[in-house]
Amino acid sequence: MTHSPPSSGQATDAAPATTTVPDGADRPAASLAPLGPVRSWLAVAAVGLGVFAFTTTEMVPIGLLPAMSRDLHVSEGTVGLSVTLYGAIAGLFAPVLTVATRRVDRRLLLLLVLVVFVAGNAFTALSSSYTVLMVSRLLTGFAHGVMWSIAASIAIRLVPPDRAVRATAVVFSGISIASVVGVPLGTFIGGLSGWRAAFWVIAGAGVAILAAAAFLLPTLAPRAVVRLAELPRLLRDGNLRIATLVTAAMVVGHFAAYTYVAPFLEQDAGIPSDWVSALLLLYGVAGVAGNFAGGAAAARALRATTLTCILLLAAAVIALVVNGRWHPGTVVLLLVWGIAYTALPVCLQTLVFASAPQAPEAATSLYICAFNISIALGALIGGWFVDTSGPSAVMFLGAGFSMLAALLMTRYRVARPDQP
Template sequence: MQLSPPLTDSDSEPAVPAWSAVGAMTMCVALLIAAEFMPVSLLTPIARDLRATPGMAGQAIAVSGLFAVATSLLIPAASRRFDRRQVLIALTWAMLASLVLIAMAPSFAVLMLARALLGITIGGFWALSTATVMRLVPSEMVPKALGLMYTGNAVAAALAAPMGSYFGAIIGWRATFWTLVPLVLANLLWQAASLPSMPPDTKTSPVSVLGLLKRRHVALAMAGAMLSFGGAFTSYTYFRPFLETYTQVSVPQMSMLLLGLGLAGFAGTYGATMLLGRHLYALLRWLPLALGLVTLLLLGLGHHLWGVALALVAWGALNAAIPVAWSTWLTRGVRDAPESGGGLMVAAIQLSIMSGAALGGLLLDHLSITATLMGGAALLAMACLLVGNGRSLQAQER
């Protein structure tokens, strides 16, 4: 069943928005984020059951990021000849297969294979998501549609780890992953019913993912995005040791603080969506600076629980607004090649997340948690300086 009319090459921007299709993509995003980050709270039982060390189990999380980077760079070219509707549905089937493999994994090797398959879905879906949204709604509604999609991201980011921990203690880690399977099946049915046919655009010349870097404004934008995301994850990855050693919270208090941080993402996503139409470049400039200042504020308020709680709420809201802003930039900065631009952006974000986490760990091991948060703030300040007034990120008339 297909409720929405097909999009042809000459009708790449629909007159009527396909909000049901955007909703299906939002649900898929939430499930992807949940599947990616749920193991964070289940590392110990997974390691014990599969006879692996906690460090080895942690690598199962990292491997999905590595495959996401590779897929995001390759999928725009690999999928160019296929209907985007079929590609997105196929990627969702891959997510389903990965969840079943994780839940049934008899060994650590099978778990790694399943996580690699999940990484392919993450990289492919995110790389094509912005270009797909541009074909589902009229251009003036794209920021609103992207904001809706990132609401799914905020929901999963806020709830995946605490729900994983809760259900893992009650029904076990394997059954916890099984609970996602019927949700993915429901999402597949929703996608089949709502996603319109989106044939390949044969009227425009393909642009390679890495070839986009030859455009000065794209290269600068990728640098700005990497500094923004890298700075955020230099700090975010190590909030737990900060809260344990600096604020000295209990485990229940930490759970509530991190949940508050995640829930604040709803406000950040909504606020960014409302402002993007007229203030995109201002947001790209000032969001990372504000996030850096709040990161430093955490250090100043670090010994006061309620001060830290308020700062974490602000941090979560600002952090959630950044990906919405950069996704909207894609619709303007690389409008002629949104799929290749999406692949490049996903690769840049995944690489910056891994690099930021590595930098934060080095600063923590060799200096202190204070150095880690200051390092993250410094990268965020550099992002603000690089973006400037935004003129260097705007595509020149071609």
């Protein structure tokens, strides 16, 4: 059973699945995608695998930089632009491309995005020069922005309304699993058979995901059509504006600190260098657990869960500095950081849905824009702090931005239970 969305930009402190159904408000999910329960969740898993594949291909060059640099005869920093510009393109063009494709059936759009993904990775593997590499990476980056904008809104149309947050968690688990499995595996394949082989494997995985999506997903007519000129109007909604600002502050803070966590662990926490990769792997494993735990908690109390995760992250980062060189404490606090942070994308995406149920994909495109730009901004600011003040200072910087996000989150308005 669904209810009308809260008035005056308010949202109940629960997942939108229990209050409104984005992309088809006040209609049961079964009417949008008449699938059996097993096929519905397999379809959601296929979308999650798409997110996994895109996240893997975005980040895998980090582990292949030396080999790519030697083969293409450019510096490692120059090759690193294939990651930085990829993310910038995905973020900046997500709103434009989401609006431009607003009338395309969402199943067809997902399949087209996956076709571009396969082609982009194949061209990357075939790159004969740095220029060809960058063209192929930017092509994939355009598709990445659209994928992020539509993935969660597709997933929640495939399941009953009371399972919407769980479906969102499954989709975003692709990010955590890519960090734990996809990127290390791609790096391993690159070391074993060359960096091009890693991109061929990713392209092959894209073909399999494309086939699964084509078989499992039903036709999904576009809903809540929004024009480009209307995007700024969405931000007039107080809750959506708060959700976007919380995202920006949170992501800047996290990436300012996490980008430079390795030097902090080695220099300030006294962790041996050969332990760092193992600790970061544990961080990723904890993140998978945090993703699903955050989704379950957000389904019951959205604002409270989001605020708790933000404060938990800030506390863990500060405590890492205060903890000094006590290694057991460092390990525990790093795991807490991983759980808290990876729960947040599910919470933040659900906040966006709850804030703009009439235009979930357009609102998500603004969220993705803020998210990706904030990644670059966080790494940039964090780099300046590391160079001028050291790794511990950047941890405090990250915690400071997290506290700002928590303060902003207190302004998110929750409707009273008796409100319509």
